[in-house]
Structures are given as structure tokens and as C-alpha cells.
Amino acid sequence: MDVRLAERFRQAVPPVDFCSLRYVRERSEYLAVRQDVVQPFATSEDSGAMLTVYAGGGMGYAATSDLSLSGLRRAAEQAHDWARLSARQSVLDFAQLIVAPPHGEYGSVERQPWPSVPLSEKIDLLRGECARLKTDDRIVDWETSLWHTAVDTLYLTADGGHVEQRFRYLVPMLSATANAGAETQTRTFSGRGFCRQGGMEILEHVGFRTAAPRIAQEALQLLVAPNCPSGTMDVLLAPDQVILQVHESVGHPLELDRILGDERNYAGTSFVTPDMFGTYRYGSDLLNITFDPTNPEQFVSYGFDDDGQPARREYLIRNGILQRALGGRTSQIRANVPGVANARASSWNRPPIDRMANINLEAGNASLDEMIAAVEHGIYMRTNCSWSIDDSRNKFQFGCEWGQLIEGGRLTAVVKNPNYRGISATFWRSLAMVGNRDTVEIMGTPNCGKGEPNQVMRTGHAAPACLFANVEVFGGE
């Protein structure tokens, strides 16, 4: 990392209680082939720094892409001005947040780095997979893409803190859209769910090179399938729907800044209250949820959060009982509730807030066949395509791309537009069986929105298939 930037930061630091610099350099490349036509090759290179100042109990920040000494000095002065303005008018006295300076580093593991594969080879790969999606005249749109992002960060504090982290992300995508008259159905490679840290080896791990024919075939099957039936029945969710269920009705409700009310004007609040931690039954005994930033394959693994706090694995829910909140150091002090290192910012130009990292549903001991065999009348749903939940993260309604009836313990007819609805506070208590490690998929979502000013964030999730009892299910019109 640029040692001259560290030197300029030291020269720019004003006489304040605390000052930090968080530098982010992000280079992304997006390669896509749609209907066998290579789409414009889009790259972006973004870099800048946020300076944060605590003074007189207030806090202020200033973000700039001018990393010269004069640029950093100007930003430090602006941050200092905001700290003075917010002193004695803030939600807390920021002086109490000052801790020993952090030191450390983290790096993604890449077995086949993205740059090691020539551009022409990547385009040829996408062209080949795109062509394999067009299997029928009824496939009216088809597309493949690879989205790679390299992020390098440097966190410095005026009192000597120094954390360097290096992330490499890859998001593969395939989709096929089938149409007949006014009916259109789209099937994807789990949306953008197969996002991970690492290099081109990820494509082998997630089966990118073999998925296209299945995706096209399933889009065509959906096109002629009947609507999902309505009624109360058992629902078996594939991992690419379980991760969405975890994200929306466990991850977000446990974010401490929501519980503290910071998000009430935008992303919402939470049905969870501080007094619930340690005693509240969130789900059945089978429900175990962890915050795990330590798995190098997962999308949002890291060594330190964006406030410089070291990250480690923690249980959020154990045997169904709520244990710990998703809140960084600032929120933990405000709420006096145990949390995790998850103060994260989308880039250099947004301040850290409480975000999910890798929020995982731990594997159980049932095989997929055992779960299917346990259902007399139910439905198997795969791949989220619709998500909606109230601002307290309680009343939800989710939809999937693919549904398949389970009758008498066997998978039978394909159905389209499968949806289900429920209430978070009771839904997880109907968790009846949890899939074993063979059913686990390592996934995530690259575009989670939250915060004022708004921030789009990567979140990671690993989950097995899960069976829920007595769920309200319905289809389309």
C-alpha cells in the first residue's frame, strides 16, 4: 500500500481526540454476452479516502478523492468542523469509543487470479455458455456475465493504527427467459447468489460451466407449468431461497442500528428489542445462526471491520435462542448489548454502519431425500425472485423462480410463480428439518441497500436446504 499516503495522513492530522483515514481502491470489470453479442466491456476504478475526527465528544467525517497533502488537510479540517458542530448534539459522546490502535492484515485467497486469464479467453467462455442457453425458439432472451472486483483498503489512525486488507470478488451470472404469448418465465443461476471471494476457480466450484442447459430447460418447463397451488402446507426451501429468508428475517432484524432506531426513516426498525438477547426463542431448537467472517471462500470474509475492529466467528442464535446482535463497537456501546465487528461502509465515500457480513445457517443432519420423504403434501421452492418484508422485519412475502410439488414423499409436478408469506417472529419456530452439509451452498447477495446516505453492500450467506411446516403458500393469477 502507498506509504506516501500514510505519511501525508500523518502530516494532515489536526489536533483532535481521534483521527482516522480509511482509504479504498476498487477496480471492477463487468463482462457480459447477451443473445450471443458481447456487451460493452465496462470497467471502473474508484479510489478515495474518508477522514474521521472525534473532537469534544462530537464526530465528523469528510470523504475526498483528492489524496494530495492539501486534499487530505482540507478533508481533515472539514471533518473537524463537523465534529465541533455535532459536539454535545450527538447520539453519544464519541470520546468513549477511542480504543487501542488496531494492527493487522487480511487477503482473499485466489488459486487462479482473475488477471491471469486473458480477456479474450473470458469472452470466449461467456460466448460458449451464452450459446448453450439458446436451446429453443421460445427462449427470447439469454445472457451470461462475470463481474470481478478487486478492493484494497488501508485503515490508519493518528495514534499508529494500521490495517491493510485485500479483497477479490467474483459474481457469475446466467439467465434464460422463455416466452409464449403474454406468459414469460425467467430462470437464473441462482440470481447473483453464487458470489464468492477468490479467483476464476470459483467457476468450477459453483458449476458455472455445466449449468446453462439446465437453466434453459427449466425456463421452458416453467412456461407450460400450472400456477403454484394455494393453501397451508410444508415448504422445503433450497439454499438459494434459505439465504434470502435468513438475510431478510434474521440478518436485518438483528442489526443493532435498526434496534437503536437509526434506520427508522429509511430501511426500518426491528421487532427485536435489546431485552430479548440471551433469552428470546427466535426459532426451533434446530436453528443455529452464526456471524462468520473467517471462511476464505465466502463473499464477505474479512479480518477487520471498517472501524478497525478485529472480526471473529460468533453465534447469533444457538439452538433457537437469540444470543447476540449484529452491531459494531459504536452500536454496542450505545445499546449495551453484545455484538460483532460489522461496522462496514460501501466505499470511501460513505461512513460505516451496522451491516451483515457472512450470516450463515449452520447445517443439520437431514439429507435432501429424507426431507422430501418426510413431506406428505408440500412444495419445494428454489431461487428467490421476489422479496418484501415490513419495516419491523416481521410480515414477509417471498417468491421463487421454481416450484415443484411434493406429494406422498416424492417430488412431482413443476409449478410456476411459487410464493409464501409469514411472520418472522413465528416462522422460524416452524423449522422442522435442517439439511446436512451435503445440501449446503456458499452464496451471498451483492446488492443489499440500507443507510442514509444510501449504501449498497455485499453480504454473504451459507445455508443448507430447510423444511418448514404449515406455511401459507400461493401462486400467480
Added chain:
Amino acid sequence: MQDYFYALADAITTSLHADEFYTCTFHAEDSDFVRFNRSAIRQAGTVVQRFLALDLIHDRRHAGAEIALSGDFDSDRGRIGELLTELREQLPYLPEDPHLLYATTVHSTVQQGENRLPDRADAVAAVLDAGSGRDLVGIYAAGGIYAGFANALGQRNWFESFTFNCDWSVYYQRDKAVKTSYAGFVWDPTVFMRKVTEAAEQLEVLKRPPHSIPPGRYRVYLAPAALYDILEMLAWSGFGLKDHRTKQTTLLKMVEEGVHLHPAVTLRENTRDGVSPNFQAAGFIRPDQVTLIEAGVFHDCLVSPRSAKEYEVPTNGASIAEAPESVEMAAGDIARDEVLQRLDTGVYINNLWYLNYSDRSACRITGMTRFATFWVEGGVIQAPLSVMRFDESIYRLLGEHLLGLTAERDFILDPSTYHERSTGSSRLPGPLVEQVNFTL
């Protein structure tokens, strides 16, 4: 800022090799963001950012990239020079692009703004004062927004705007709150205090015991802010030519089966009366208006240059997303002060939340009520309504079950700040609808 961008564009022009062409866009802002919770400051700061996107074109091949700029002309000119070299090296590895289309007729424009924003300390003090004795949460965002376009033909376009957008809620308890916003170019303390007072009055009603209703069909009034959320959903793949030609538009039944909305529904992309730039990334100038739906019948798509080339139709200056940015719906004939009387018994919804499609082919949308939603009987607000989920098709909501639209319309400035402060806006009435399906 305009001179700085134009000078960078001139530098790019002089750096081109023979037979090379370029288009470039610039977008920047200097923004104050002050976040509040419980009538205190949560986070306060300033963001200064500048981005330049450059597309280098040679024959039918092109390579593009976006970079962050420092604001220092000499160092940025050097960085852009390096970028040109990188793009030039990529070109031989990229195939010809059959859908490349850019403006070849020069049409330069300038939209300059005047900075009449309040002093930041005064604005913060006003918000904190409004929150005194209340539970206020939200954000004050303000500053300059800049956008530019340039190409090798010498076309230059510039847009700048200095706006504030104060978006806040006052809470009674739990999820009982009134959401309000005040946005514009000049901060008028009288207008701000009027909005604060109106919100406080509505909050008194929220202190009544909440009313719960079972799932079923109800008569509903949707305030313009709630209709805005529904149109945001329709903007997602409803109007783009690519979505229409690939049968992915959620309005497919309108074009394939001739399904109509209510004759009162006329929807336009009205760039002339919006606050967005009137140019787009390939250099095309947007027409003043594009009629999307006329008297309930689908009329025109938004057509990006890329779709125009692919489907061999003229572009109407849409962005690559082919989504409305300055949408307006024609007014109806219901006086705003008659809304409660016309609603009679039903649900008065100020805001919706977290909408999504539950059946794209049927254009059926689900979502939640949020903030100040009231149960009304005999034309009188009775009590706040506990949050409810709706699940309803647009063909009923703005079609067979639409009773009318208000004569007055609200001008809504999009408070979105993802990546950058939005310049989107809308001008909308409030619809009165019968038999809206509430499900949970």
C-alpha cells in the same frame, strides 16, 4: 467545475489517434450529509466526489471505463491519458459491437444553477429545533450536483444544480410515525415549520389505539408518495424497449392482449419539467416529453441508443436502464380536501414500503403500508392502522378498481443517495381505489 470538465474533454480530444472517437460523461457532487436519530446527530460529514466515464471508439469496436478524479487538473489529465492508453490496448481483444450508437449531430446545452443553499449550521440547527421535545429521525442532504457530456465532435453539455433534501420522520412509538420531506433550492423556514407542524398534528392521531383489520378487500386512498413507490416498481422493466422486445416487461398484457388501465391514467416521462439533465451518456438530447401511457393505453417505450440500434427504431434519449427519471401522471378531478369524504370508509395510506412483484406476468405487486396509515369511517380518520400487506395487480389498482385521481399533484424530489444524490423527480396525484387486496 464546468471549465475543469471542458478542459479535460479538450485534452482527450487532442490525445486521440487518427480514426478514434470518444464519448465521455462526468458526474460529481459536493454534498453535506447529516443523519439524525432521536433528535440528535448520528453522523455528519461531507463527500466530494468526481467521476469521469470514457468510451474510446475505433471502427465498431469500443472500450469504456469510469475513473474517480481528484479535482486537480494536471494530475487528472495525466490519469486520463493513462486510461486512454489502457483502453487502446483493450480494443484489439474486443469484437465489433453491432449495437453501438452515439450522437453524431452536435447539440451542446448548458443548464447552470445558482447556489442559494442555507448555511449548513443553520440547517442543522433548524432540524434539531424541529425535533426538540420529539423523536425525530432522518437525513439532511445538500450541495451541488454536476453532470457533463463531451465527445470528439466538440459537443459539450453541462448540468448543475444546488439542492437540499431533508427527509425525516417523527415517531410516537414503535412503528407509529409520520414521514415528511422538504426539498428544493431555497430553504424557507416558514415552509419547513409548516411541514413540521403538520407532521406533529398527524402524530397526535397516531397516539390513538391502533385499529386492526382482517385480510380482505378495502377501499383505499393512496397519497402521491405511495403512488410514487408503485411507479418505482413499474419503472423496473415496465417501459424499456428491450424489456418489451424480450417480453420481460411487466406490462406485457397491455401490449400482447390489449389490456387497458383506467382512462384517467396518463403517464409521461416529462424531462422538461423535471430536474434531471436533458442529455444522456451517448450524447443524445431527451425530448421534452415521452408519453408512456395515454388514457389507459400503452403508448411509447423509453428507447436507449443501444436498444434503438438493436431493434432499428429511433432513440428517445433514454439511459441504458430505460427507466423514467422525471415521471408525471395526469391530474384527476377529486379535490384534495374531498378525499376523506370520497373515501368514506377505508384505508388512507400515506406511504408504502418494500414493494416487489409477486406475479410479473399479471403485473401483481406486493408491499406494506408504512408510517401514517389511517382507518377512516364516514369520511373521518378514526385511528392509525397496524401495518398491512397488500398484493394487487396494477390492472386492478390503476385499472378496473380505480375510482379517480386527485386534482392536485405533489412534486416529489427523489431522496435516493445510492452512489450519488439522485436528480430524479415525479409529479403525481393521489388515487382513490376500491377493493384493494390486503393479505396479511
